[in-house]
Amino acid sequence: MRREFDSMDDSARLIAQVQRAIAQHTPLRIRGSDSKRFLGRDVQGEELDTRSHRGIVAYDPTELVITARAGTPLVELNTVLDDTDQMLPCEPPLFDGNGTAGGAVASGLSGPRRPWAGSMRDFVLGCRVITGDGDHLRFGGQVMKNVAGYDMSRLLAGSFGSLGVLTEVSLKVLPKPRERRTFALTLGADDAMRELSAWRKAALPVSGACYLDGKLHVRLEGGSGSVKSAVERIGGDEIDCAFWDALRDHQLPFFADTRPLWRLSLPNATPLMPLPGDVLTDWAGAQRWLKSEAPAAEIRRLAHAAGGHATCFTPSPEREPFQPLAAPLLRYQRQLKRRLDPNGVLNPGRLYADL
Template sequence: MRREFDSMDDSERLVAQVQRSLASRTPLRIRGGDSKAFLGRAVDGEELDTRGHRGIVSYDPTELVVTARAGTPVAELNALLDDAGQMLPCEPPAFGTAATVGGAVASGLSGPRRPWSGSVRDFVLGCRVITGQGKHLRFGGEVMKNVAGYDMSRLLAGSFGCLGVLTEVSLKVLPKPRERRSLSLELNAAEALRELSAWRRAALPVSGACHVDGTLHVRLEGGAGSVASAVDRIGGAGLDTGFWESLREQRLPFFDDPRALWRLSVPNNTPLEALPGAVLSDWAGAQRWLKSDAPAATIRQIAQSAGGHATCFTPLAASEPFHALAAPLLRFHRQLKQQLDPHGIFNPGRMYADL
């Protein structure tokens, strides 16, 4: 049954502020809980605070769809879904209690389940956004469908507020797994990659795989029978399921290392030995967290040579936090920014200096 909720609609104020900024060509720094303000380049501009525009607009557990305003705390949304036995499969990290739904979508960050369930973008069905023309428009809906032209709902995921002000988002949710088990095995990095490849070929119900400090941590989710069978095959010791939240929120001891933190997105068979520093391997090897004092150029060259890219998660550790775009992609980004934010008022320079 579809449920309606009391919520706070602050969209008139947000639209009015955007329209004033357009008239005066004043840049805006769009913010929610600021839990991810460390990620990306600093933005100089008038603050546009979305936290007053909050609340669950509607939730239909039978249709697996929830619609929330951008300023809604992620914790509030997760609590609602948990009560109904459902979840956001992409596990967006909060990095504290202040994180908002709008910020989770705008940053596009996903948790340990991402390779097996999909990214934040994959679960965005529709949205409302204040455009670079000062209009408050709705895109998409509450069902998966193909559309012609830009899919604005998904373009906003991972855009860091550079394309428009997200005010509302509809998300697909899923039931929680019936059974969940976590295991740990003492393996070196090469052995862990080989085992993960074998388990993938055997279609084991893996939904999390992290290697750190000589130990492979594995999460299994699904039906009771399939999980039990996988446990028998994998073996190892039992693991507290709280490990995955600590990994997602970067609370593991690995993240206490004072060196700069880098996220490398690389093919999952990339040798760990090539990385200069302490490494935590997530997403079955496709996401590498690196603690290193090596120059940014060195780390990015290693990632690029492996067919991936590197993002710096430590402010001021690199002059440019995001990996430079190839010329064709940079040209597309410029064109997209010009189309959606022609006066350049939304988070100017947050991702790249010339955007």
């Protein structure tokens, strides 16, 4: 049954500010709660704050779709979903607890369940966005089969506000698993990767796999029978499932290290390789968090050699946050930016200096 919620529509102010910035050629720094300001290059410009444009617009649990304004806190959205035993399967990080729905989509970040459930981009059904021409447009819809405009909605996921100002997002949600348990197994790193490969072939209900400090942490989710069977196979010591929330939000002691934090995104089943620093392996090996003082060029060379890329979560003048694009991709990115933000006022330089 469709539910009604209190919400605040501040789209008129946001549209007016974008249109004014276009007329005056004033760059805009688009922000929500600023929980992800550390990720990406700093933007110098007039602040456009989306937090006043907030609230859940529509939610129909039977249709597995929730629509929220960009400034809606993720905590609020998750609370509403909890009440009906549903969830955002991609587990977007909260970081300081103030992350917003718009920021979650704009950053495109996903949590520990991502390899098994999909990324944030996969759950974006539609959106409303203020374009670089000052128009307020709607793309996509509230069902997966609505293909018209769906690619545009997906394109905005991970664009960090450089292609448009998200004002509203429609997200696919799923029922929570009936049972959820987490176990820690003391294993060597190579043995842990071999076990994960075997469990994958056996189709065990794994929804989280992280290797840290000599232990493989595994989350099992699903029906009671399948989880019980998997528990009997993998063994280990049961621990609190809150481990995954701490991992998602970088609250584990590993992340407190003051050295720069790098995220290496690698192909599935990439063998373990020596890295210059301390490593936390997530996504069953497809994501490696690295704490290291090594030069950016060395870290990116290692990631590239493995078929992946590296993002610096502690950027500085000597460390660009995002992997430099190859010439053909940079050309497409420039063309896209010119087409969607012809006046160059939306988060200029957030992703790359020459954009």
